[in-house]
């Protein structure tokens with residue numbers, strides 16, 4: 001972080017995240033027997049979202065607040081973009097590090113506009129620039145400026161307050177954003193929407209975001225990396241969500257991950273990233289003969305009837321076709337489809353609702369793109385486990401030297417046989 005960035009001008013470096021390094025940081029609160037944080041070391045890469053997750057009281061908030069010196073460490077060093085924060089004036093530092101907390105922490109006596117304008121005002125921006133920035137920030141977080149500028153926090157829903165909190169934290173375009181359970185006080189649906197918005201914002205902004213939560217699902221959804229913390233902020237595991245889900249470092253982390261690790265893993269992969277299966281298809285204006293022949297000849301149980309734009313309509317079996325004169329009425333409706341951009345967990349939900357136990361995948365215009373079968377998901381999970389397993393190298397070596405060893409599973413390609 002540079003002085004220029006601190007002063008809030010539009011430099012290139014200001015618009016990108018900054019690396020944060022904590023080195024042997026300890027916090028011992030006066031009068032306490034044990035330190036709240038002990039010898040904590042971590043490197044938070046520029047432009048990534050790193051989530052601190054751990055049980056209540058383990059020291060997450062204390063650790064995070066030392067980054068912007070809301071809490072002063074007892075020992076150790078913290079640098080942002082190579083600069084030791086202890087050498088930066090604390091007020092100046094806080095203006096260059098966005099901070100968003102549970103229940104938004106808005107000033108109740110100030111309008112939404114003045115709340116968002118707080119840091120730009122402190123940085124001495126002129127009125128016109130601040131006003132334009134307030135509108136830009138409100139639009140960024142999905143609130144219409146004409147409606148929301150003049151409201152007070154009490155006139156907003158919890159989710160709207162959180163959005164304003166995020167807008168305020170981003171207003172001076174800080175390279176670093178600290179978020180302490182920012183979505184903890186809203187209902188699960190709003191929470192999901194706010195998480196989606198944060199990911200959408202981050203895709204454009206590339207801030208360095210340190211995010212504290214109790215909720216491992218939230219950590220998996222938001223984190224480029226997750227630091228699972230134990231007592232005194234001891235790092236139990238620091239890795240990507242995929243690696244932690246596939247190979248928890250110990251029983252404590254496994255307990256945190258939960259019994260449904262596999263389901264959580266499925267949220268991390270998009271349908272477009274696995275090989276899709278295929279089945280015979282026909283356009284509904286075709287005669288049944290060709291499809292009937294393919295099903296019989298290649299022993300497919302099901303074929304798929306598409307409309308003229310190749311959008312999936314119905315599943316048909318050989319029985320359905322036995323006496324059908326046309327494809328227009330034959331078969332049973334496809335229960336639901338899943339888009340290429342959807343997650344494998346959504347694909348699982350779709351296939352569980354489908355009578356043929358397949359998820360029909362569609363492209364951007366709803367056209368048929370392929371199928372996902374349960375085998376595709378099982379194989380994918382097994383590949384993920386192999387990739388992240390701590391003894392991957394050993395088993396790969398073993399397999400290479402043993403000609404009878406089974407070949408490792410890979411995602412199915414080509415044909416699924418519905």
Ligand SMILES: Nc1ncnc2c1ncn2[C@@H]1O[C@H](COP(=O)(O)OP(=O)(O)OP(=O)(O)O)[C@@H](O)[C@H]1O
Nearest residue numbers: 029030032036055056057058059060061062063214
């Ligand atoms: N000002 C303080 N004085 C003394 N002890 C404190 C102070 N603030 C926090 N602590 C103690 O330090 C430890 C870590 O607290 P901290 O708030 O950092 O944990 P946390 O992981 O963020 O907890 P939670 O998830 O419940 O917010 C706790 O045992 C807490 O009681």
